[in-house]
Amino acid sequence: xxxxxxxxxxxxxxxxxxxxxxxxxxxxxxxxxxxxxxxxxxxxxxxxxxxxxxxxxxxxxxxxxxxxxxxxxxxxxxxxxxxxxxxxxxxxxxxxxxxxxxxxxxxxxxxxxxxxxxxxxxxxxxxxxxxxxxxxxxxxxxxxxxxxxxxxxxxxxxxxxxxxxxxxxxxxxxxxxxxxxxxxxxxxxxxxxxxxxxxxxxxxxxxxxxxxxxxxxxxxxxxxxxxxxxxxxxxxxxxxxxxxxxxxxxxxxxxxxxxxxxxxxxxxxxxxxxxxxxxxxxxxxxxxxxxxxxxxxxxxxxxxxxxxxxxxxxxxxxxxxxxxxxxxxxxxxxxxxxxxxxxxxxxxxxx
Amino acid sequence: xxxxxxxxxxxxxxxxxxxxxxxxxxxxxxxxxxxxxxxxxxxxxxxxxxxxxxxxxxxxxxxxxxxxxxxxxxxxxxxxxxxxxxxxxxxxxxxxxxxxxxxxxxxxxxxxxxxxxxxxxxxxxxxxxxxxxxxxxxxxxxxxxxxxxxxxxxxxxxxxxxxxxxxxxxxxxxxxxxxxxxxxxxxxxxxxxxxxxxxxxxxxxxxxxxxxxxxxxxxxxxxxxxxxxxxxxxxxxxxxxxxxxxxxxxxxxxxxxxxxxxxxxxxxxxxxxxxxxxxxxxxxxxxxxxxxxxxxxxxxxxxxxxxxxxxxxxxxxxxxxxxxxxxxxxxxxxxxxxxxxxxxxxxxxxxxxxxxxxxxxxxxxxxxxxxxxxxxxxxxxxxxxxxxxxxxxxxxxxxxxxxxxxxxxxxxxxxxxxxxxxxxxxxxxxxxxxxxxxxxxxxxxxxx
Numbered sequence: 001x002x003x004x005x006x007x008x009x010x011x012x013x014x015x016x017x018x019x020x021x022x023x024x025x026x027x028x029x030x031x032x033x034x035x036x037x038x039x040x041x042x043x044x045x046x047x048x049x050x051x052x053x054x055x056x057x058x059x060x061x062x063x064x065x066x067x068x069x070x071x072x073x074x075x076x077x078x079x080x081x082x083x084x085x086x087x088x089x090x091x092x093x094x095x096x097x098x099x100x101x102x103x104x105x106x107x108x109x110x111x112x113x114x115x116x117x118x119x120x121x122x123x124x125x126x127x128x129x130x131x132x133x134x135x136x137x138x139x140x141x142x143x144x145x146x147x148x149x150x151x152x153x154x155x156x157x158x159x160x161x162x163x164x165x166x167x168x169x170x171x172x173x174x175x176x177x178x179x180x181x182x183x184x185x186x187x188x189x190x191x192x193x194x195x196x197x198x199x200x201x202x203x204x205x206x207x208x209x210x211x212x213x214x215x216x217x218x219x220x221x222x223x224x225x226x227x228x229x230x231x232x233x234x235x236x237x238x239x240x241x242x243x244x245x246x247x248x249x250x251x252x253x254x255x256x257x258x259x260x261x262x263x264x265x266x267x268x269x270x271x272x273x274x275x276x277x278x279x280x281x282x283x284x285x286x287x288x289x290x291x292x293x294x295x296x297x298x299x300x301x302x303x304x305x306x307x308x309x310x311x312x313x314x315x316x317x318x319x320x321x322x323x324x325x326x327x328x329x330x331x332x333x334x335x336x337x338x339x340x341x342x343x344x345x346x347x348x349x350x351x
Numbered sequence: 352x353x354x355x356x357x358x359x360x361x362x363x364x365x366x367x368x369x370x371x372x373x374x375x376x377x378x379x380x381x382x383x384x385x386x387x388x389x390x391x392x393x394x395x396x397x398x399x400x401x402x403x404x405x406x407x408x409x410x411x412x413x414x415x416x417x418x419x420x421x422x423x424x425x426x427x428x429x430x431x432x433x434x435x436x437x438x439x440x441x442x443x444x445x446x447x448x449x450x451x452x453x454x455x456x457x458x459x460x461x462x463x464x465x466x467x468x469x470x471x472x473x474x475x476x477x478x479x480x481x482x483x484x485x486x487x488x489x490x491x492x493x494x495x496x497x498x499x500x501x502x503x504x505x506x507x508x509x510x511x512x513x514x515x516x517x518x519x520x521x522x523x524x525x526x527x528x529x530x531x532x533x534x535x536x537x538x539x540x541x542x543x544x545x546x547x548x549x550x551x552x553x554x555x556x557x558x559x560x561x562x563x564x565x566x567x568x569x570x571x572x573x574x575x576x577x578x579x580x581x582x583x584x585x586x587x588x589x590x591x592x593x594x595x596x597x598x599x600x601x602x603x604x605x606x607x608x609x610x611x612x613x614x615x616x617x618x619x620x621x622x623x624x625x626x627x628x629x630x631x632x633x634x635x636x637x638x639x640x641x642x643x644x645x646x647x648x649x650x651x652x653x654x655x656x657x658x659x660x661x662x663x664x665x666x667x668x669x670x671x672x673x674x675x676x677x678x679x680x681x682x683x684x685x686x687x688x689x690x691x692x693x694x695x696x697x698x699x700x701x702x703x704x705x706x707x708x709x710x711x712x713x714x715x716x717x718x719x720x721x722x723x724x725x726x727x728x729x730x731x732x733x734x735x736x737x738x739x740x741x742x743x744x745x746x747x748x749x750x751x752x753x754x755x756x757x758x759x760x761x762x763x764x765x766x767x768x769x770x771x772x773x774x775x776x777x778x779x780x781x782x783x784x785x786x787x788x789x790x791x792x793x794x795x796x797x798x799x
Contacts, residue, residue, distance in 0.1 A: 200550040211792040304788070312780065336785055342792070343644075343679045344785040346710065 001147060003050045004088030005066065006081055006108070008100035008123075009058035012036025015125040023103065038062070040123040040136060041099045047140045050147060053091050055084045078107045085111035095119065095146055095182065097139070102126040102160040109158045109179050117153050117180040119143070128173055128277040128285055130156035131181050134314070142182055151182040154198045154310065155224050157277045159286055175222050175240045175276055175286040183310065201308040204341040206232035209272065209306060217246045217264055219294070221273035221287045225306050229272065242289045244269075257291045264294075270302040271295070275311065275318060282349075284321030292324035300330055306338045309345060317350040355435060356451075357597040359428035365592040366415055368585045371623045373411035374630065377697045380665040381655060389665045397566050397574040399475040402468060405582040413585065415467075422466045422499055426455040427589070431597040432760075436724035438744070445747035447740060448605070448757035450594050450621060453727065457522070459762030460617040461492030461577055464586035468575045469493070473500035478571040481505045483533065483558030485613070486512050486684035486732065487519025488762055489577030494528035504528040507535065507561045509687070510553035511680040518766045533558040540564055540661045552680040555688045560661035578614025579658060579667070579692045587620020590759060595624055603755050604628075605635060607743045610759040611735035612639040612648060612706070613685045615692035618736065621759035622704070623694075629703060637704040638743070639695070640735035642686050642714070644782035645678040647671065648699050648706035656690055669696040672784070673793075679782040681711055682770035683731040707739055710781040714738050715774035718764065730762040731770055 010025050013033040038058070045064040054060030055070040059080065069091055070084040081098070085108050088096055095117050098108050101124010108118050120132040121139050133139035145151050155178040183198070202225055210232035220226050220243050230237035230245065237243050241254030244263040252263040271294075276286035282305055283290060295303070305318070320331045332351045336344040379388040391403045398406070405413060415423075434447040441447075452460035472480060480502055484490025490506035497504035506528050513520060513532040520530045531537055533553050534544040538561040544551060551557075559576070566574035576583060598604060608625060610618030622637050629635045639648055651670040658664035660674055671690040672678075678687040691699075698704040711731075718734035720741070721727065729737060740758040747754050764771065773779050 197550070208788075208792060212788055309780065313778075316777075336783055338785060338788065339782075340679060342676065342785065342789045344783045346643075346781045346783050 001051055002053050002088075002091060002093045003143070004085065004091075004093035004096040005052050005054040005060050005064060006084050006088070006096070006098045007037050007041045007055075007059050007063065008081055008098065008104040009037055009076060010035045011100035011104055011123045012125060037099045037123040040121050044099065044121050044136045044139060047136075048143065050143065053088055053093060055080075059084065078103065081107035082111045089115060095143070097121065097143065099123045102129050105129045105131050105158055105179075106160045106176060109177060112179065114178070114180050117146075117182045119182060126160070128159040128279045128281075130278040131158065131179050132278055142184060145184040146182045151184055152197045153180045154183045155179070156181040157223065157286070159277045173285045173288075177240065178224060198308050198310040201310060201340060202228045203232075204343075205229070205306050205308065205338055208341040209304070209338065213245065213248075213272070215247060217244065217267045217269035219244050219260055219264065219269060219271045219290060219298070221271065221276075221290060223274045223276050223286075225274040225308060225311075226272055229306070242287060256289050257294060260289060260294050261297065264297065268302075269298055270304060271298050272304045272306060274305065274307050275315060278314065279319065280315035280317055281319045281321060284323065292322040292327045295322060295327060304338060305335055309339045312337060312339060312345055312347060315347075318347050319350055353435065354433060356430040356432045357600055358430055359593060359596055361424050361428070363596060364420065364423065364428050365589055365596075366420070367412040368415060369588040369592060369624045370405075370408055370411055370413055370585050371588075371626060371694055372409050372581060374627055375694070375697055377693045378655075378668040380667050380693075383657065383662060383665060386666070393665070397563060399472045399477060399573060401471040401475065402582045405585055406580060415589070416470065419467050419470050422496070423463075423589070428593050429454050429590075431594060432725070434725055436726075437721060437741070440720065440724045441741065441744045441748065443744040443748040444751060444753045445744045446603070446753070446755045447744055448755065449740075449760040450590055450757065451727070451760045452590065452617065453729070453760060453763035455492075457488065457491040457495045458765070459488045459492065459730065460587060460590060460620065460759070461489050462495055463589055463620065464577065464583045464616065465489070465492040465496035465575070466499070467586045469496035469500045469502055472573055472575070473502055476571070477502065477573045479503040479505065479569070480573055480575045481507070481562040481565045482575045482577065483507045483509070483555060483562045484512070484577070485509050485555050485558075485687055486730070487516050487523070487766065488685055488730070488732075490528070490530065491519055491522045491526070492577065493575055494523040494526040497528065498526045505562070505565060506530045507533040507558040507565075509533055509555060509558050509684060510551070512684045515682075515684070515769065516766055533561050535561060537561070538564045544660075551677065554660065554677045556660035556674055556677070559659040560663055563659065563663050564661070578616040578688070579690065581694055583616050584619040584623070584692050584694055587616045588623050590617065590620040591622060591624035594621065594757070604633070605757045606754040607636045607638065607740075607756040608758070609638045609640060609736045609739040609743065609756070611683075611686060611732050611761065612641045612691060612695070613683075613688050613732060614690070615639070615695040617759050617761040619692055619695045626698065626703065637698070638739045639699065639704055639706040640739040641706060641708050642681055642683055642735060643708045643710045644681045644784060645672065645687050645689070646708040646784050647689065647691050648696070649708045650784055650786050651690075653696060653700050658690060667693045669693045670699060681782050682767065682773075682779070683711070683714070683735065685730070685732040686735065709735055709738050710783070711779050712774065712781055715771070715779060717741050718771070719774070727760070728764045728768075728771070729760060730764040731767050733761045733764070736761070
């Protein structure tokens with residue numbers, strides 16, 4: 001059993017100095033930024049007892065003793081994370097652990113895809129992806145369970161944005177794809193037993209919602225839970241995009257705001273969305289196509305949120321950021337999230 | 352001295368159960384095949400004659416045999432407590448009482464009927480009883496009772512509870528029962544469910560089907576049900592009858608009576624002896640408390656439905672969420688049942704009893720307050736009734752009313768500490784029943 005371990009040594013540097021990311025290291029250093037990653041890496045490695053393959057110096061060996069199979073250059077870039085992960089795979093890594101944020105997650109994902117599970121130790125500025133452990137201690141628990149064979153492999157979102165746009169307050173967080181992530185069997189992050197795996201829960205949600213979606217017009221948001229509903233209905237849905245269906249047929253595929261508005265013109269429609277990523281946002285992260293304009297047209301009472309109990313367990317609250325503060329405020333309070341066949345869990349939406 | 356508990360002497364224990372069928376009439380159970388009203392002989396495959404007689408009796412008072420009273424005396428009469436600590440905490444002018452049924456060996460009200468059922472079965476030569484159990488309270492009560500009358504006992508335990516609550520299973524096994532997680536491969540129906548839903552948490556409905564199938568297919572074996580049926584509710588009236596005596600000792604009458612409802616037996620047992628008073632014009636408020644995740648009385652429809660998932664039982668007129676509804680695995684496992692006692696449903700339908708549904712977290716909050724003010728750690732099921740009582744006491748504070756509130760404290764929660772742990776750490780989810788979407792989904796199901 002080999003565990004690949006890679007650190008993005010500058011992750012988190014831009015956070016406290018207001019750069020919304022760590023892409024511009026020189027600017028961050030100039031502003032007095034200190035990276036978060038080294039301290040997190042050290043804390044994690046202190047408790048890790050595993051057969052590790054890693055990179056030299058600041059990308060790994062500074063924190064953990066293990067076989068060095070990638071030489072870290074003096075000045076690291078995103079490319080180094082991707083290259084190191086490719087080497088880990090070649091070396092037969094069973095799990096890859098990275099210390100960083102959304103950018104690092106994306107770099108790891110670019111190399112790994114769904115070949116082996118990945119797990120993030122949170123150290124970045126942006127962490128909208130669903131692949132991060134809540135904290136270092138939980139990460140250790142998950143890794144130990146992984147080595148004992150007591151995990152299930154669940155799909156979790158990889159999300160990121162361009163920071164230049166972010167700094168200009170143009171929030172364009174995209175869903176890039178799904179990575180595999182280890183989750184402790186029957187014993188998720190907070191210790192609540194859930195029966196059956198996440199895939200069974202998705203199937204149950206899909207069976208229930210497919211009955212409802214048979215008739216009428218529905219805007220289906222991105223993500224694997226919503227895709228499973230379409231799958232149950234025999235409809236091929238885009239995984240990362242927003243599709244519109246009507247009476248069981250797709251009428252707009254991977255639609256943007258304008259196309260969605262056109263597709264629902266003069267009709268009563270509903271929106272089905274799932275919180276995307278680890279942040280618990282139901283609107284405004286990864287599904288901006290379903291804009292405030294679309295939501296107002298549909299009406300809040302016609303929004304159905306779906307999510308597996310496993311996912312809801314990791315998200316204490318749900319959030320909304322449509323870009324329209326008045327609209328966001330209307331969501332404040334409790335919402336009933338469909339979490340199984342005829343089963344809902346109420347969650348609080350925090351504005 | 353301010354009294355804290357009101358005790359009856361052993362000889363003051365009631366010697367008759369109160370049969371509410373003398374005072375209210377319910378629509379008859381129907382045969383599942385013919386849809387004709389059920390005849391006594393239709394039930395003989397699963398119940399002994401004396402219990403069938405009680406099920407259909409219109410006699411107001413039914414004598415409790417001495418053999419049953421002898422076992423009852425191990426823990427009965429049970430104390431009625433004045434919850435002075437809770438009153439003080441809530442700063443309420445109301446007087447809060449609770450009837451503490453957690454003193455029985457299995458730790459709940461359930462042996463009030465299991466002892467009676469085991470006795471009548473043994474008397475008619477039955478050798479083995481089968482049953483189902485949710486949280487394990489009923490199963491352990493029957494295992495306990497069977498021991499005293501020399502009967503074998505097989506318990507089909509809802510899978511999620513079997514795994515969540517191993518201590519109840521151990522308790523049953525200690526009393527000599529065979530405990531099987533349901534759905535199991537011991538019955539045809541269990542095998543079918545396992546094939547169709549391999550990851551199911553199980554449900555009471557499924558476990559009932561398995562236990563009945565086992566009883567029907569084996570000689571000298573009968574089935575025993577821990578709630579819902581008229582004879583079960585009848586045996587539980589000893590709770591309310593004792594309470595009546597205890598309130599008389601205080602020269603008080605309850606204004607509000609609360610209890611949790613899964614199948615409805617402890618709540619019914621507590622309030623039924625007081626129902627005629629209400630019918631005669633006394634002002635008593637009866638509040639049935641149930642979980643939001645399985646809101647039978649508040650969101651179910653009042654209609655004929657099967658008591659089990661496999662549609663083997665007679666059709667009962669009751670508030671139901673549908674016999675195929677599988678509620679989520681909440682910690683109040685004993686309240687996960689799709690229907691309710693027809694006698695109680697009739698009272699709800701007539702507006703004599705009001706129902707309320709609560710979320711898991713608010714229920715545990717009530718239970719924690721109770722543990723910290725009264726000392727007793729109650730079962731999550733019981734805490735639903737407690738929550739209703741607390742809400743009423745708060746209402747009294749706001750309205751400055753000095754009412755007498757009481758609730759049936761049906762059992763202790765020492766086997767539910769894992770659930771308390773989750774609550775203490777903020778990890779309980781508030782499950783609920785998406786009523787409107789379920790209604791839509793049902794409409795769109797193909798008609799068969």
